[in-house]
Amino acid sequence: MEFEVAFFDLDDTLYDKQSGLWDAIRQRMSLYMHERLGMSWDVIPTLRRHYFETYGTTLRGLQLHHQVDADDYLNYVHDLPVHDFIQPDPELRQMIVTLPLRRFIFTNADRDHAQRVLEVLGVADCFQAIIDVRAIQFYCKPEPEAYRIALHLAQVDSPQRCIYLDDSLANLTAARAMGFFTILVGQEEPEPQVDLSIRYVKDLRSRMPQLWDNHRGSK
Numbered sequence: 001m002e003f004e005v006a007f008f009d010l011d012d013t014l015y016d017k018q019s020g021l022w023d024a025i026r027q028r029m030s031l032y033m034h035e036r037l038g039m040s041w042d043v044i045p046t047l048r049r050h051y052f053e054t055y056g057t058t059l060r061g062l063q064l065h066h067q068v069d070a071d072d073y074l075n076y077v078h079d080l081p082v083h084d085f086i087q088p089d090p091e092l093r094q095m096i097v098t099l100p101l102r103r104f105i106f107t108n109a110d111r112d113h114a115q116r117v118l119e120v121l122g123v124a125d126c127f128q129a130i131i132d133v134r135a136i137q138f139y140c141k142p143e144p145e146a147y148r149i150a151l152h153l154a155q156v157d158s159p160q161r162c163i164y165l166d167d168s169l170a171n172l173t174a175a176r177a178m179g180f181f182t183i184l185v186g187q188e189e190p191e192p193q194v195d196l197s198i199r200y201v202k203d204l205r206s207r208m209p210q211l212w213d214n215h216r217g218s219k
């Protein structure tokens with residue numbers, strides 16, 4: 001199968017989990033629920049887990065049950081000095097920029113946050129578009145509708161022509177059921193629910209050299 005498109009998740013996929021950025025964002029989600037919505041600290045972890053497991057994101061649950069304004073929430077939770085957590089990554093850039101597929105960011109976060117992260121990593125110019133939570137109309141991965149919208153926006157006929165990299169097994173499992181070639185980022189050990197596991201996203205080149213070779217051969 002010749003692949004046409006690569007979808008990259010953003011948080012904990014393009015940069016390493018160890019950076020602590022995503023943990024910091026999660027802490028701000030809890031802080032938002034405490035400060036803005038007046039929830040007690042005791043209920044917040046359970047409620048967040050429930051929303052995350054039921055709807056894919058905390059935001060979706062807060063929108064449905066607490067009439068939260070998405071702009072207010074997204075600005076609040078992403079109000080962090082991103083450059084304190086992550087640095088430019090020339091190896092990542094080299095991998096992405098040479099990958100001979102059309103490349104998209106596909107994230108449940110919002111565009112402003114994605115743009116800041118991509119700029120700090122030094123890869124902001126490497127993607128055709130950022131497909132963010134607004135672009136997917138507040139559906140969220142792993143809701144199938146989120147993937148259908150992403151395919152439509154990327155103008156690709158079939159998920160079978162797409163590779164999709166994410167650190168979330170739930171997101172990848174849903175995508176694989178639709179026919180995407182799924183790549184779990186963050187661990188080396190094979191995972192039966194996905195097609196490939198890689199420790200770092202920049203390992204894609206050594207783990208799937210055929211993506212680069214096929215392209216060269218077809219010219």
Ligand SMILES: [Mg+2]
Pocket residue numbers: 009010011012013166167168
């Ligand atoms: Mg992620």
